[in-house]
Amino acid sequence: MHFFLGSVIFLLISLGIFASPENDLTQAIYNDNVEGAKLLIRSVSNINRANQRAEFPFLVALERARSKEMINIFIENGADINLKIDLNDGYANGKKAEITYPLFIAARNANAFTSIAKHPKINTKVSNSEGKSIETFVSSSKVGLDALCTLFNTKKFNFKSQDKNGDTPLEIAITDNASVKSILLKIFLKMQKSEPTHFGMVLDSQPCLAFLMNEGTELPNDKGIVSSILGYFDQSRSQNRNQSAIALDDDFALSAKKYNLIERATEIVSGIVKSKEEKEREYFRNVAYRSWKEIAVDGDEAIGKIARIGMRIKILESYGFGAIENSGYQDTLNGGIFEIHFSEKDKTEIKKHDVNDIVFVKFKITKIYRDKQFNVASGAIGDMLEIVTSAQEFSRNR
CATH class of the missing domain: 1.25.40.20 (Ankyrin repeat-containing domain)
Incomplete structure (x- = not known):
């Protein structure tokens, strides 16, 4: 009225x-x-x-x-x-x-x-x-999404709040068939984990996009949805008829920076999407090619460039010197594609270092795999002994 x-x-x-x-x-x-x-x-x-x-x-x-x-x-x-x-x-x-x-x-x-x-x-x-608290008021279908997520982001949402009838915000949202709010409230209350698809439900709400980013939600591999999110930055740089830029929501701008949103979203829009597993493989691949050195095996102890499962090293007579080689039939005949396998604990330790900082990893070979067809070493299980960084190597050689 x-x-x-x-x-x-x-x-x-x-x-x-x-x-x-x-x-x-x-x-x-x-x-x-x-x-x-x-x-x-x-x-x-x-x-x-x-x-x-x-x-x-x-x-x-x-x-x-x-x-x-x-x-x-x-x-x-x-x-x-x-x-x-x-x-x-x-x-x-x-x-x-x-x-x-x-x-x-x-x-x-x-x-x-x-x-x-x-x-x-x-x-x-x-x-x-009407006996409504602000939490139950913004959880109803009569109010848009922005107010609910703004309270989430400002840390002023009292999840124990009730209206005069004893109804909680979640009960209000469910009763009002406010399905999106019900999901957001469940995420806030840690009753449900946020998912990439949830971004598509809140595209019109910058505060809710910020809330999902703050929850660590992965972006969906959907160019349309991601382009819409990136569109807010284009709008903020454009000017309307009054020559004033369309402002970004403060929480959205801050969350986007922490979340590295523009880089993540640009990868998806450009078709360069990498899963968590792909990013991890790429990390170890970079360690491998950055850190590689010839390795010398002395009994069961070796010094070499250790990077990831699948790192290819040509081993001469199984115990000798090695060099990185490309996979192929001739390489196999000449010495094999050597893979070094590490425990999850060792891999976690390796990942603590920047790719460019690792010079080599010292490890102990505990088992050698052989290619039965060509009778050459095809891999080994290694126990990591030491990670040598650029700073340590420089210090040793001074």
């Missing part, structure tokens, strides 16, 4: 029927005239005046502000973010008060909600006339 009244008032103001500093400021809000609002707000005698909607621009800003800059003007000029508001005052004589707070009103406007919810003095423990 109060949204309808706001539209009516906007029409009356546009026609010049009302004339006051408050109404001029309201006009600036609707027009997203930030510079005008900065000047007009100085003429408003009481920014927290809560009677007569037409003279309460703070309420209009909470509902209709089209930028964070606009709502911040009110906060910087003394607007009470914890103000108790009666939406029926002056419009429904004799009716019961409809009490609410800025946090509830702004929940349907992402531009305002972020600034209100993140304010260090915000009181999130209030309830509206």
Whole structure:
């Protein structure tokens, strides 16, 4: 109802029927005239005046502000973010008060909600006339996704919160058939693990994309979905008709940086997608080719470049000197493709070092595999003894 009244008032103001500093400021809000609002707000005698909607621009800003800059003007000029508001005052004589707070009103406007919810003095423990906490309010199907995930990201979501009927946020979401919110709440409550497909459900919500990134969710191998996420960065660099860039949500921008989103997403869009296993194989391959040296076997002890399962070393007469060779029939005849196998513990230790830092790994051969067809060594199991880094090698040779 109060949204309808706001539209009516906007029409009356546009026609010049009302004339006051408050109404001029309201006009600036609707027009997203930030510079005008900065000047007009100085003429408003009481920014927290809560009677007569037409003279309460703070309420209009909470509902209709089209930028964070606009709502911040009110906060910087003394607007009470914890103000108790009666939406029926002056419009429904004799009716019961409809009490609410800025946090509830702004929940349907992402531009305002972020600034209100993140304010260090915000009181999130209030309830509206319906007996809803802010957590149960934003979990309903009547409110968009942004408010829910913004509370997640600001660490101000009380998962123990209940409404006057004792319903929890998750119960509210399930009852309202708000399936996406139900999933997000289960992820937040650690009742369900986030999955790559969940990104596709929240493409229109930067705060929810940030929430999934904060949960460590892998990006889906879907160029369409990933391109849409990257699109937010393109939009932030573009300009609209008012020559102002479309701002990124603060949580989204910060999470994207920590998550290395642009690089990850670009790989997918470019078709260069690597699974976790592929990345690990590539790591050990880089260690192998970077660290390789000829190896000398003395009894059952060897010094050599150890990298990954599948590292190819040509072994002369099984015990001798080796060199990296390409796989092929002739190589097999000439000495074989030698694979060095390590335990998971040893591989974990190797991965602690930067690829470019490893010079070689000293290891002990415990078993030799032979290619029966060509009677040559085809591999070995090695117990790692020492990892030699560039710094250690330099120190030894000084």
